Amino acid sequence: MSGRRNTRSAQRKTSGTRPALRLLLLAIIAVSATTAWLLWLDQRVREGFEGRRWSLPALVYARPFEVYAGQALDPDALQQVLRHVGYAAEGSLRTPGTYRREPDVIRVHARRFRYWDGTEPDRIVTVRFAGGRVQALGDERDGGQLGIIRIEPRLIGKIYPEHDEDRVLVPLEEVPADLIDALIAVEDRNFFSHSGIDLRGIVRAAWANLRAGALVQGGSTLTQQLVKNFYLSSERTFIRKINEMAMAALLERRYSKKQILGTYINEIYLGQHGARGIHGFGTAAGFYFGRPLRELRIDQLALLAGIVRGASHYNPRRHPERARERRDLVLRLMHEQGFMDAPALAAAQAKPLDVTAKPAWSQDEFPDFLDLVRRQLLRDYTMEQLRSEGLQIFTTLDPDLQQGAEAALRSTLASLESERNMARGKLEAAVVVVDTESGDVLAAVGARHPEVAAFNRSMDARRPIGSLVKPFVYLAALQQPEHYSVVSQLDDSPLALRNPGKAAWKPENYDHEFHGEVSMIEALTRSYNVATVRLGLEVGLDRVIHVLRGAGIERRLEPLPSLLLGAIELSPLEAAQAYQVLASGGFRSPLNGIRDVLDRDGRGLSRHAIELRQAMDPRAAYLVNTLLMRVTSEGTGSALADRLPGRQPLAGKTGTTNDLRDSWFAGFGDGLLGVVWVGRDDNRPTGLSGATGAMRVWAEVMERAGIRPLALPPPTGIGWTGSVRLPFRGECRTLASIPYIEPHVPVAAPCAATVRSLFQ
Amino acid sequence: MSGRIGSPWLFVAALWLAGCAMPGSQRAPAPVEDRGSAATSDTARPIAVPEAESRPGEFQPLPAEEAGATQPPPEPAVVALLDESERKLDSGQPEAAAASLERALRVSPGNALLWHRLASIRLQQGRWSQAEALAQKSLALGGNDARLQADNWMLIARARKELGDAAGARAAENAATRAGSAAD
Numbered sequence: 001m002s003g004r005r006n007t008r009s010a011q012r013k014t015s016g017t018r019p020a021l022r023l024l025l026l027a028i029i030a031v032s033a034t035t036a037w038l039l040w041l042d043q044r045v046r047e048g049f050e051g052r053r054w055s056l057p058a059l060v061y062a063r064p065f066e067v068y069a070g071q072a073l074d075p076d077a078l079q080q081v082l083r084h085v086g087y088a089a090e091g092s093l094r095t096p097g098t099y100r101r102e103p104d105v106i107r108v109h110a111r112r113f114r115y116w117d118g119t120e121p122d123r124i125v126t127v128r129f130a131g132g133r134v135q136a137l138g139d140e141r142d143g144g145q146l147g148i149i150r151i152e153p154r155l156i157g158k159i160y161p162e163h164d165e166d167r168v169l170v171p172l173e174e175v176p177a178d179l180i181d182a183l184i185a186v187e188d189r190n191f192f193s194h195s196g197i198d199l200r201g202i203v204r205a206a207w208a209n210l211r212a213g214a215l216v217q218g219g220s221t222l223t224q225q226l227v228k229n230f231y232l233s234s235e236r237t238f239i240r241k242i243n244e245m246a247m248a249a250l251l252e253r254r255y256s257k258k259q260i261l262g263t264y265i266n267e268i269y270l271g272q273h274g275a276r277g278i279h280g281f282g283t284a285a286g287f288y289f290g291r292p293l294r295e296l297r298i299d300q301l302a303l304l305a306g307i308v309r310g311a312s313h314y315n316p317r318r319h320p321e322r323a324r325e326r327r328d329l330v331l332r333l334m335h336e337q338g339f340m341d342a343p344a345l346a347a348a349q350a351k352p353l354d355v356t357a358k359p360a361w362s363q364d365e366f367p368d369f370l371d372l373v374r375r376q377l378l379r380d381y382t383m384e385q386l387r388s389e390g391l392q393i394f395t396t397l398d399p400d401l402q403q404g405a406e407a408a409l410r411s412t413l414a415s416l417e418s419e420r421n422m423a424r425g426k427l428e429a430a431v432v433v434v435d436t437e438s439g440d441v442l443a444a445v446g447a448r449h450p451e452v453a454a455f456n457r458s459m460d461a462r463r464p465i466g467s468l469v470k471p472f473v474y475l476a477a478l479q480q481p482e483h484y485s486v487v488s489q490l491d492d493s494p495l496a497l498r499n500p501g502k503a504a505w506k507p508e509n510y511d512h513e514f515h516g517e518v519s520m521i522e523a524l525t526r527s528y529n530v531a532t533v534r535l536g537l538e539v540g541l542d543r544v545i546h547v548l549r550g551a552g553i554e555r556r557l558e559p560l561p562s563l564l565l566g567a568i569e570l571s572p573l574e575a576a577q578a579y580q581v582l583a584s585g586g587f588r589s590p591l592n593g594i595r596d597v598l599d600r601d602g603r604g605l606s607r608h609a610i611e612l613r614q615a616m617d618p619r620a621a622y623l624v625n626t627l628l629m630r631v632t633s634e635g636t637g638s639a640l641a642d643r644l645p646g647r648q649p650l651a652g653k654t655g656t657t658n659d660l661r662d663s664w665f666a667g668f669g670d671g672l673l674g675v676v677w678v679g680r681d682d683n684r685p686t687g688l689s690g691a692t693g694a695m696r697v698w699a700e701v702m703e704r705a706g707i708r709p710l711a712l713p714p715p716t717g718i719g720w721t722g723s724v725r726l727p728f729r730g731e732c733r734t735l736a737s738i739p740y741i742e743p744h745v746p747v748a749a750p751c752a753a754t755v756r757s758l759f760q
Numbered sequence: 761m762s763g764r765i766g767s768p769w770l771f772v773a774a775l776w777l778a779g780c781a782m783p784g785s786q787r788a789p790a791p792v793e794d795r796g797s798a799a800t801s802d803t804a805r806p807i808a809v810p811e812a813e814s815r816p817g818e819f820q821p822l823p824a825e826e827a828g829a830t831q832p833p834p835e836p837a838v839v840a841l842l843d844e845s846e847r848k849l850d851s852g853q854p855e856a857a858a859a860s861l862e863r864a865l866r867v868s869p870g871n872a873l874l875w876h877r878l879a880s881i882r883l884q885q886g887r888w889s890q891a892e893a894l895a896q897k898s899l900a901l902g903g904n905d906a907r908l909q910a911d912n913w914m915l916i917a918r919a920r921k922e923l924g925d926a927a928g929a930r931a932a933e934n935a936a937t938r939a940g941s942a943a944d
Contacts, residue, residue, distance in 0.1 A: 071837075117863075146840070147841065148836070587897050607859065612896075614893050
């Protein structure tokens with residue numbers, strides 16, 4: 001209907017007009033349409049170019065590696081650390097990011113790196129080793145001695161923008177001249193003289209392609225490529241090509257060559273990492289070589305310039321031969337155009353590709369720890385900030401410890417399953433390792449196969465902790481030194497507790513026996529349930545709950561007797577918090593995965609300082625810790641001595657829940673605390689006790705972590721008795737000395753007699 | 761001589777008890793009376809750390825050389841970081857100074873002086889409870905360094921005063937005096 005009316009009115013208009021006027025009208029329409037089109041394109045160009053604020057992913061780093069005189073470290077280990085952050089073995093040490101290895105010396109040309117509390121300068125450091133230790137650190141340039149240096153931390157992950165782009169921005173001033181030369185030589189030799197479109201270039205490319213019978217050169221200028229990358233879809237139509245040329249010309253009118261080049265360097269697409277595009281040369285340098293752009297050699301820069309033409313076609317990991325030919329072509333063009341002489345060309349073409357086997361970091365490498373970090377970050381930052389502002393997040397992760405813990409967990413579970421003829425793959429486990437004093441989370445493993453797991457058991461699996469609770473019951477008692485000491489007699493005879501409306505609760509021991517009168521030492525090291533319930537009730541559930549609160553347990557705790565045997569469901573991380581307080585002698589440091597956060601320019605945003613809270617009497621904590629040392633030497637954890645010879649003494653506690661559903665071990669040596677849980681996701685019995693399951697994993701984790709013996713200096717106010725005779729497992733034994741809280745000298749009940757409780 | 765050092769030490773220990781007693785154990789006899797009875801009992805002894813080390817026993821701490829056998833004190837690192845911390849403090853960057861101390865603590869967590877320095881930065885920043893907790897940590901590790909003990913008690917006294925705990929502050933001041941005289 002409307003169509004017909006329009007046709008008719010058009011006919012009426014045109015029929016009465018003279019041809020010249022019609023032409024003029026057409027011209028006016030054409031000019032204004034073109035103008036409108038150009039204005040529209042110009043608008044898009046401006047908006048795109050000026051409004052462009054690249055979304056930069058947040059960078060997540062492990063902890064930096066400290067090197068200091070006296071440190072237990074061998075040269076191989078340091079070399080490994082350097083390799084992980086992309087240092088190359090290069091005798092000349094000309095550029096930062098290189099090192100030279102001699103038998104007992106490593107010389108490092110350290111990179112400048114900005115931390116929250118200051119900048120480590122670009123300098124050459126000599127590290128001398130002797131007897132498995134760092135003997136001295138010297139500054140090569142002024143010959144002075146250094147106390148301590150830190151090697152920049154490994155990048156362990158990124159938090160990506162919504163549209164999944166990866167980008168490491170490099171300002172034009174920091175772009176190596178060789179890279180610009182290479183780009184000019186291979187992509188756009190008239191870049192500095194053309195005005196966006198290069199007609200000569202097009203002709204030359206067409207001629208070259210004709211001669212070669214294939215598409216070997218493109219006629220697009222860098223400006224056109226930028227426009228294509230920036231604004232346009234990848235469809236190949238004539239209209240699009242026209243738009244591209246017009247926009248390139250407009251871009252050149254508005255902006256300087258420097259601005260265009262600077263943007264090009266950071267925008268151009270250079271590869272694919274899973275779902276993420278690799279954009280810009282800074283990103284590509286890290287992605288392909290594991291090093292910053294400014295450290296790359298001319299042949300490496302030529303390779304990157306060569307990849308521009310087709311990132312997937314010339315992918316140096318998948319098609320190394322093709323990539324090499326492309327690189328050599330770029331180098332040859334550079335030589336032909338006078339950017340390098342013949343010997344330099346020969347030298348560069350002789351170099352291997354040196355592309356790393358896989359990207360230096362991968363999102364899949366530390367998923368459980370990153371999960372913890374992400375949750376902690378979201379308390380202070382929005383997801384939008386994390387995804388777009390290029391924040392630098394410095395975490396507490398010890399990557400070697402983490403990888404060791406993952407491997408230990410996998411291999412131990414496999415051994416347990418095969419030793420015990422269990423169904424394969426049913427056992428699961430979680431490990432948390434923390435620094436006892438600072439509360440730094442050094443490692444967190446939430447699954448046997450973290451790379452595919454959706455469930456992070458280190459934080460999300462809450463299970464009854466069983467006997468892991470007992471040290472806190474004993475601590476509640478020992479904080480009353482006027483009533484209790486480590487030799488107090490406890491009653492481990494049958495017990496029935498009234499349970500309103502139900503049958504009486506009759507706690508039993510793991511060995512289904514009762515042990516009568518026992519000392520506190522025996523009751524905790526042998527993990528007697530009945531004696532512990534009696535003690536807890538005598539001390540008072542409110543006091544026990546108070547101690548648990550002090551130990552950082554925030555969830556609701558019911559004042560029921562079953563609490564005393566660990567009827568509290570905690571995640572391994574929460575259990576680690578509680579044991580951190582014990583291990584540090586009563587001072588709680590909230591467990592923490594983040595040290596500090598810088599913005600993209602290196603300005604400090606936030607810092608998680610060490611925060612302490614005195615939560616327990618240090619003397620009582622000391623007494624409990626001496627008991628926990630006995631657990632691993634003569635108690636339920638005594639198998640540890642065989643598993644970790646030469647690392648004694650260590651402190652720890654086993655935990656096992658009903659029908660062997662949950663197997664726990666929490667233990668610590670000097671400065672290092674680990675909590676391990678082993679069980680099944682369907683909560684069925686595993687047949688493993690704390691000692692036969694979790695402790696096995698713990699021992700393997702700590703062996704790899706190089707745990708050191710626990711040095712337990714007594715705090716002020718601890719006294720020591722003379723020798724004491726004490727019943728232990730039905731026999732009388734003599735202990736040379738017993739610690740106590742001064743001035744309450746403990747009185748041990750006579751050994752031979754069938755001793756009565758002191759508190760009846 | 762040791763006896764004369766002993767009684768102030770006992771007093772310090774008693775005040776220490778007052779300072780860190782848990783709310784749950786407040787029904788325990790008041791520390792001062794406790795000290796009195798202790799002082800008259802024949803079991804009273806000065807702080808027994810050195811004695812304990814000389815006596816073989818399963819419960820006792822390892823001799824220093826054995827406990828630290830795998831890790832001697834990394835002195836130059838700690839010294840360098842202490843210097844760095846002082847410099848930052850002098851140039852008005854207390855938080856950066858704290859960060860240097862924390863770096864040192866990660867290398868040498870049992871170093872009582874480092875915890876004390878961190879406590880004094882927190883005090884300077886007006887973070888009173890944190891200052892006290894850190895000083896208590898230093899005290900717990902302090903061993904035999906009476907001068908450091910006295911400094912820690914002085915710091916705790918100031919923090920408590922700022923927190924409005926006059927009695928606690930007085931007790932800490934007394935403890936500082938005792939520790940100080942023991943140091944002389």
